[in-house]
Amino acid sequence: MDPEIFYVLVGSVIVAAIARRRGWPAPLLVTVVALAVSFIPAVPNLRIDGHVLLNLVLPPLLYSASLDVSFVSFRRSMPQIRRLGIGLVVVTTAVVGLVAWLIMPSLTLPGALLLGAIVAPPDAVSAAAIGRRLGLPRRVMTVLSGESLINDATSLTLYRVFAVIVAGTATITIGSGLWQFAVAVVVGVAIGVIAGFGMHQLRMRISDPVVIGTFGLLAPFGVYAITEHLQGSGVLGVVAMGLVVGYNAPRTSYATRMQEAPIWLSADFLLESFVFAYIGLQLKPVFGELGATQVGRVLWLSAGVLVVVLVVRPLFVYPASAWGAFWSKLRLHQFERSVQSGQLEQRMQAVADKRARRGWSSRRPDEQQLRERFRESQLSWRDNAVISWAGMRGVVTLATALAAADLAGLDAEAAHAIVVVAFVVTVGTLLLQGLTLPLLIRGLGVADVRDEEEEDQRQLAQVRARTREAGKEFLDEKRAAWEQKHGAASLGWFDRFVQRFTRVERDTELGHRDEDDLPRPSRDELVGLSKGWLQVRRDVLIAERDAGELNEEVMRELITAMDAEELALDTRMVSPSADR
Numbered sequence: 245m246d247p248e249i250f251y252v253l254v255g256s257v258i259v260a261a262i263a264r265r266r267g268w269p270a271p272l273l274v275t276v277v278a279l280a281v282s283f284i285p286a287v288p289n290l291r292i293d294g295h296v297l298l299n300l301v302l303p304p305l306l307y308s309a310s311l312d313v314s315f316v317s318f319r320r321s322m323p324q325i326r327r328l329g330i331g332l333v334v335v336t337t338a339v340v341g342l343v344a345w346l347i348m349p350s351l352t353l354p355g356a357l358l359l360g361a362i363v364a365p366p367d368a369v370s371a372a373a374i375g376r377r378l379g380l381p382r383r384v385m386t387v388l389s390g391e392s393l394i395n396d397a398t399s400l401t402l403y404r405v406f407a408v409i410v411a412g413t414a415t416i417t418i419g420s421g422l423w424q425f426a427v428a429v430v431v432g433v434a435i436g437v438i439a440g441f442g443m444h445q446l447r448m449r450i451s452d453p454v455v456i457g458t459f460g461l462l463a464p465f466g467v468y469a470i471t472e473h474l475q476g477s478g479v480l481g482v483v484a485m486g487l488v489v490g491y492n493a494p495r496t497s498y499a500t501r502m503q504e505a506p507i508w509l510s511a512d513f514l515l516e517s518f519v520f521a522y523i524g525l526q527l528k529p530v531f532g533e534l535g536a537t538q539v540g541r542v543l544w545l546s547a548g549v550l551v552v553v554l555v556v557r558p559l560f561v562y563p564a565s566a567w568g569a570f571w572s573k574l575r576l577h578q579f580e581r582s583v584q585s586g587q588l589e590q591r592m593q594a595v596a597d598k599r600a601r602r603g604w605s606s607r608r609p610d611e612q613q614l615r616e617r618f619r620e621s622q623l624s625w626r627d628n629a630v631i632s633w634a635g636m637r638g639v640v641t642l643a644t645a646l647a648a649a650d651l652a653g654l655d656a657e658a659a660h661a662i663v664v665v666a667f668v669v670t671v672g673t674l675l676l677q678g679l680t681l682p683l684l685i686r687g688l689g690v691a692d693v694r695d696e697e698e699e700d701q702r703q704l705a706q707v708r709a710r711t712r713e714a715g716k717e718f719l720d721e722k723r724a725a726w727e728q729k730h731g732a733a734s735l736g737w738f739d740r741f742v743q744r745f746t747r748v749e750r751d752t753e754l755g756h757r758d759e760d761d762l763p764r765p766s767r768d769e770l771v772g773l774s775k776g777w778l779q780v781r782r783d784v785l786i787a788e789r790d791a792g793e794l795n796e797e798v799m800r801e802l803i804t805a806m807d808a809e810e811l812a813l814d815t816r817m818v819s820p821s822a823d824r
Contacts, residue, residue: 256521271520272678278524289529294647303482307464308508310486314796317386323620325390327564333398336364347545351658354409361402363669365395367638379691396640397479401428411653431476436484439467444492453503498807519639530667542661546668558632572620626688637670711781718780
């Protein structure tokens with residue numbers, strides 16, 4: 245490692261740590277400090293190849309983010325996520341490309357569209373940091389997070405198509421471009437899902453959390469590289485794997501979950517700090533290489549593209565939201581007509597019969613569950629205002645611009661113009677939108693999450709009642725088995741131990757009789773009883789999540805608390821005082 249990279253790493257982590265301590269958005273502070281540092285004469289020019297930057301930074305950041313995304317919420321918000329992550333990226337690419345070509349014809353239309361693909365995808369790292377700090381509603385955070393997981397795939401696929409056109413190595417038509425995009429999506433998702441289930445099986449069968457954590461760190465790099473080699477989208481491959489692993493994480497051991505979380509938090513903190521510091525440090529070299537005759541034209545191009553990027557997003561978000569609401573109402577209307585005519589019942593019965601003939605589960609969803617599949621979650625105009633302004637660019641924009649600078653087919657002036665525009669758009673959106681987004685959120689009152697908190701409390705009350713009932717049934721079965729094995733006189737040991745972790749008194753007829761001569765449960769029996777009690781409660785939470793009755797974020801909070809209980813149990817059982 246070059247010493248300059250190490251210095252940037254250390255410095256960015258220190259600045260980010262100060263920002264976290266003060267409650268400031270770390271990406272913005274790191275970028276501003278790096279911008280200022282770039283003017284110091286002694287600071288060397290730090291330049292990293294764009295392909296290297298993407299391959300080293302993007303996979304772990306995407307994987308970590310997808311692990312934390314609620315798959316249930318992601319699936320429910322998929323229409324909004326798909327419109328922003330695919331539709332908005334395509335529209336932004338086209339509009340930016342046209343404007344850039346009109347301003348600077350020497351770019352050529354393919355080069356201008358290449359620039360459009362580079363600046364199209366927002367980076368939700370800074371937006372998510374601001375949203376979490378200010379308490380944005382879960383519905384908005386899900387859309388922003390989900391968009392950031394798939395817009396990079398759209399952008400990089402478009403980048404790959406236009407790079408081939410610019411290089412002149414092949415002729416690309418609209419049909420072949422769509423085919424490349426479809427192949428990238430199918431191959432990426434397929435490899436990611438297969439890798440995700442393989443990773444889950446590995447996590448279920450290996451009990452050593454250190455080994456599992458190491459495989460987890462390597463997996464996103466491997467999936468990204470393999471998928472890209474097979475002409476798929478490495479971004480979608482990593483995201484699909486992370487969604488599968490994250491969704492099934494509650495089924496793994498608590499030790500794996502507890503060790504995995506801090507590893508990824510530290511990795512995210514380190515990589516994000518470095519990326520935003522690197523963006524800020526490019527100010528001096530990027531503008532220092534501009535010739536005197538280029539400055540005015542390139543700055544004019546940069547300003548025009550920045551304005552287009554800022555304007556296109558809200559102009560797309562509001563009509564797309566209205567279209568989604570209209571389409572959702574239309575589908576619900578058709579669904580209600582099929583219910584009234586009896587066609588739905590006939591189709592459901594036919595599907596159930598077909599599944600039964602194949603030996604599959606014939607369980608049928610009820611009408612309300614089917615109705616929810618057609619109902620798109622609605623966002624208010626205030627929610628859409630926040631989403632419209634949360635378009636800060638980041639590492640993908642800068643890294644692809646640096647990679648484009650080395651493309652054959654681009655002359656030196658066009659290549660450098662693309663790098664300058666990408667830098668201006670990245671830093672401009674980070675500072676302009678990043679600094680004003682908190683004011684917008686507060687001004688519109690979007691951070692009012694009382695409705696979500698009330699719904700969470702309602703779900704908590706219901707699921708706690710169900711977990712208590714499941715736990716009671718489990719303990720009753722174990723108590724009956726203990727009584728059958730050792731006799732009723734020995735139930736005192738059992739009841740007293742159960743009271744230690746359930747805080748529930750059980751009526752017995754044993755009184756205060758001396759039980760020194762009665763059988764005592766072994767350590768293995770006590771541990772098995774306690775862990776079994778925790779596991780049946782976890783199973784209830786997972787079942788409620790799968791049925792759509794419990795929000796995934798609430799489930800994860802409850803499971804985290806149970807993980808702490810199990811850790812405390814294991815700690816007590818290995819301590820010397822446990823036998824006393």
